[in-house]
Amino acid sequence: MTIIVTGGAGFIGSNFIFHMMEAHPDYRIICIDKLTYAGNLSTLAPLMNSSRFRFVKEDICNREAVYDLFQQEHPDIVVNFAAESHVDRSIENPEIFLQTNIIGTSVLMDACRKYGITRYHQVSTDEVYGDLPLDRPDLFFTEETPIHTSSPYSSSKAAADLLAMAYRRTYELPVTISRCSNNYGPYHFPEKLIPLMIINALNGKPLPVYGEGLNVRDWLYVEDHCKAIDLVIHNGRVGEVYNIGGHNEMKNIDIVRLICQELDRLGKTDNAERLITHVTDRKGHDMRYAIDPTKIHSELGWLPETKFADGIKKTIRWYLENEEWWDNIIRGEYQTYYERMYGNR
Ligand code: NAD
Ligand code: TYD
Numbered sequence: 001m002t003i004i005v006t007g008g009a010g011f012i013g014s015n016f017i018f019h020m021m022e023a024h025p026d027y028r029i030i031c032i033d034k035l036t037y038a039g040n041l042s043t044l045a046p047l048m049n050s051s052r053f054r055f056v057k058e059d060i061c062n063r064e065a066v067y068d069l070f071q072q073e074h075p076d077i078v079v080n081f082a083a084e085s086h087v088d089r090s091i092e093n094p095e096i097f098l099q100t101n102i103i104g105t106s107v108l109m110d111a112c113r114k115y116g117i118t119r120y121h122q123v124s125t126d127e128v129y130g131d132l133p134l135d136r137p138d139l140f141f142t143e144e145t146p147i148h149t150s151s152p153y154s155s156s157k158a159a160a161d162l163l164a165m166a167y168r169r170t171y172e173l174p175v176t177i178s179r180c181s182n183n184y185g186p187y188h189f190p191e192k193l194i195p196l197m198i199i200n201a202l203n204g205k206p207l208p209v210y211g212e213g214l215n216v217r218d219w220l221y222v223e224d225h226c227k228a229i230d231l232v233i234h235n236g237r238v239g240e241v242y243n244i245g246g247h248n249e250m251k252n253i254d255i256v257r258l259i260c261q262e263l264d265r266l267g268k269t270d271n272a273e274r275l276i277t278h279v280t281d282r283k284g285h286d287m288r289y290a291i292d293p294t295k296i297h298s299e300l301g302w303l304p305e306t307k308f309a310d311g312i313k314k315t316i317r318w319y320l321e322n323e324e325w326w327d328n329i330i331r332g333e334y335q336t337y338y339e340r341m342y343g344n345r
Pocket of ligand 1: 082
């Protein structure tokens, strides 16, 4: 079995590759990643010498290069993680989001049509459903919830989902889609809420909470997401959407306080909460995301294994033990890693 994983030098893609290499010792994994600011090849360094792994630095929008790769490797399955993923950046500059998230998806699916695959899996997000009101805790996103996006990011992801469904209907491409809630865990790029707060607190820098910090996100430990995708690509029904989430709703301000308290408890900070700074709210800021995961549970038997209370401690410990990984990012060093590794090859 050969699987192409796009965006594998990013947060979830790298965790997925580690999971698949271990869970399926007979699979070969090809990672395509453009190594944008969010891609960090040093994350995948432990796999570079494996005969079951190949890394290709490439843009999924480059049709010729993608077709060449499919011709060489004849993948059975394609899992598309590659995306511009940060809402705040999409508000600053939407264009690259449309390019990678929509055009890139169409190029990959065209390659799948041309060379034939058994499954194309689109990694999507709960953000395509828009948001839920804070005063209706009884409401959740199901797979039938209409798409109703708020940001250029979520709109580009929704467009890709619609395109995937159109390729299914028009060309009978064997497509599945998963829509997951917010992930956290190792290798999370430090522009996102949880790693940003951990690192800023350690560095004694302000902890910028948007608005009142009352927005709610439904957090899932990244490994649980990876296991869910593994199940969907093997046992999920073609043409179906699967929501992934673990009923772990938290207000942003509570997450930030929890991180501060844990760092204080570990003796890494002293009253980190004093660093909390309320800043101007994000434009169009979604209030609440909450997934109903009944379908993936009842059809595929998936349940999250890591409780938030344990996952957040594990994550904080990972950032404490892997300072070099994030320090290289903050200093920009990671972007020269590819040149150092491959410049002379
Ligand atoms: P990330 O930003 O950490 O990683 C994205 C990766 O894609 C990077 O390695 C980057 O170099 C690569 N990439 C970007 N543009 C590319 C291109 N044109 N060609 C090839 N590679 C390119 O993102 P993430 O948080 O790991 O998210 C992965 C996927 O999961 C995304 O599709 C995202 O929409 C989805 N998702 C993320 C979350 C979350 O909480 N992070 C939740 C639900 C769904
Ligand atoms: P983020 O990690 O960017 O994920 P998403 O926007 O995809 O949910 O943000 C999570 C929440 O945290 C979101 O409500 C915005 C908020 N936030 C802050 O309050 N401060 C920050 O510095 C960041 C990056 C996010």
